[in-house]
Amino acid sequence: MLKRHIAASETSECQSNDSFTVVDNRTGNTYEMPVTDNTISAKDLQKIKSPDGEVTRYFDPGYMNTVNCRSSIAFIDGEKGILEYRGYSIEELAEKSTFLEVAFLLIYGELPTIQQWKKFNKKVMTHTFHHNELRNMMKSFRYDAHPMGMFVSAMSALSTFHPEANPALAGQNCYDDPIARNKQIYRILGTAPTIAASSYRHRIGREYNSPRYGGYTENFFYMLDNLNDSDFKPHPVLVRALDVLFILHAEHELNCSTSAVRHLASANTDIYTCIAGGAAALYGPLHGGANEAVLKMLTKIGTKDNIPAFIEKVKNKEEKLMGFGHRVYKNYDPRAKIVRKVAEEVFEVCGKETLIDIAMELETIALNDPYFIEKKLYPNVDFYSGVIYKAMGFPPDFYPVLFTIPRIAGWLAHWSEFLDDKDKKIVRPRQIYTGHRKRGYELKVERDVKVNVSLESTKSTNGVRRKAAYRYWKSEH
Known part of the structure; x- marks a missing residue:
């Protein structure tokens, strides 16, 4: 003790x-x-x-109370419901900034000047095209391939097109050159929406659209939705709404996917594979699939009249209340308040999504119920974002991709910060070993005899090891 x-x-x-x-x-x-x-x-x-x-x-499973870096990128106060990017409140950035401005802020530490903005915007937007062979590779996926699976694979494959940016090929210090490092930042920020849009077009059986100059989010909508219309222009309200959602999802400290990027970077893995690793972590339903789970929950509830019964099932642990609570926030997620306002703006254009009435009523009941108040369960950013994406016409399997595009800005910021960290080390957690020690080696014939004896023993005993041996034998034979 x-x-x-x-x-x-x-x-x-x-x-x-x-x-x-x-x-x-x-x-x-x-x-x-x-x-x-x-x-x-x-x-x-x-x-x-x-x-x-x-x-x-x-001993700290899940790193619940472990600090593994010093970072100046994002600040979160979960008890007070505060989120800041480089000292700027998320509320002010969502109101006054654009996503690319916020990306610049996260990566370089300050909001850009006019000249910095012009250069950064031009660099990113001129890197929205990718190699034709990458497009051909994406076209080789099955017609029903999951967009997130396509995105992870394509982003990882990008490293093979840029060997000069791979420390395993170009030298351990290839990212020390700021020009080379910035080149990868421009390329990844620019290419990510193109890969994402191509995965979406593949899913709906349409030809891929090439990028067209314009705003970052506007160009993304163009690649998603244009059907050979030279005058196609996405609705400005929807463009701004998605841009705000991108700002809200851009960074959130050392979550699972950001930690994965830092973990890979600690091995000096190339940045494309690092980003693919972060996207793979985000692919998991416990991380990037939360808004889709909210949508399924609201659909299952069906009507407002069914909410009280559903709430009781949640209290009895027969159902899960998705979109409430957070690993960090023990107060109202500041992003959720902004998302709710964005939802109203989107519905004015696309029509009110029927599930929003259920969501709002569910929120009202839960926030006034002593059970949820005591447990400090408040709506998080995923509670309304899925409903907004549905109103915009995005299929649920594309939601994690919509999460990935903006979060890449945060991943790149953490990657760049990690490279400059004088205390950086390759990640190597410790374990508590619970297995066998100093076992004598047995020949195959001896193992056969042992297993046969165990099989006979399972008929009359409940020994854990005997049952395990029997399960293995039964599955293989």
Whole structure:
């Protein structure tokens, strides 16, 4: 057992108030650890040894309380419902900025000047085209291939077209050159919507559209929806709505996908594969598929009259309330308030989505129910975004792709920050080993005899290992 002493009277004169004192009751040893930025160093924890001299480890499944980097990109206060990008509130950025401006802010640390904006916008938009062979590769997917599967594969394949940007081929320090690093940033930001639009067109059986100059989100809509109309122009309200959604989804600290990008970057993996890895993490329904799950829940509820019964099932753990609660936020997700306003603007153009009435009524009931208030379950950004995408006509399997495009800005920011981090190391968590030790090797004939004995034993016993051996044998034979 480890005991923490925090009272001033329990610390010695030589100990600092900015420290953490631990008494190991197994050995009687006392350890003092400096506290910096309200954290203690894992290196200091390694000083704590068991009676037999083994290092005492810190067990933290899911990294619930583990800090592995210093970052200046995003700030979140989950208790107060605050989200800031580089110090700017998400509310102000969503109201006044564009997605590409926010991407510049995340990656380079400041909002762009007029000249910086012109250059950045031009660089990104002139990198929206990709190699014809990548297009041919995408066309080789099955007609019903999932858009996210196509996106992950195509983004990873991009690395094969740019060997000069791969540390495994061009040298370990190829990203040290700011020109080379920026080249990849322009290329990935520009190409991502093109790959995404191509995956969508593939899914609906249409020819892929080539990019056309214009705004970032406007160009994306053009590639999605144009049907050989030279005068095609997407609705400005929808363009702005999607641009705001892109801003809201651009960055959210060390979530699963961002951590995956940093994890891969720690091995000096090329940036295209890093981004593909982040997209693969986002593909998981527990991360990037939450808004689709909300849509399915609302559809299942069906009408407002069914909400009370559904709420009771949630309390009895017979149903899950999707779109409520968050790993970080213990207050109203600041993005959710903005999304709700965006929804109203979209419905004025596309017509009111029938599920929105159910969503609003469900929110009202849940926010006034003591059960959900006590558990601090508030709507998150996914609660309304799926309804908006549905109103815009996007199929549910495209929702994770719509999440991926903006989040790439955050991934690129973290990748660039990681490259410049003097404390960076290859990621290598520790484990608690629970398997066998020092087993004697058995020949095949001995293993056969052992399994046969186990099979016979399962008829009269419930031994875990015997049952496991039987299950394996049965599945293979």
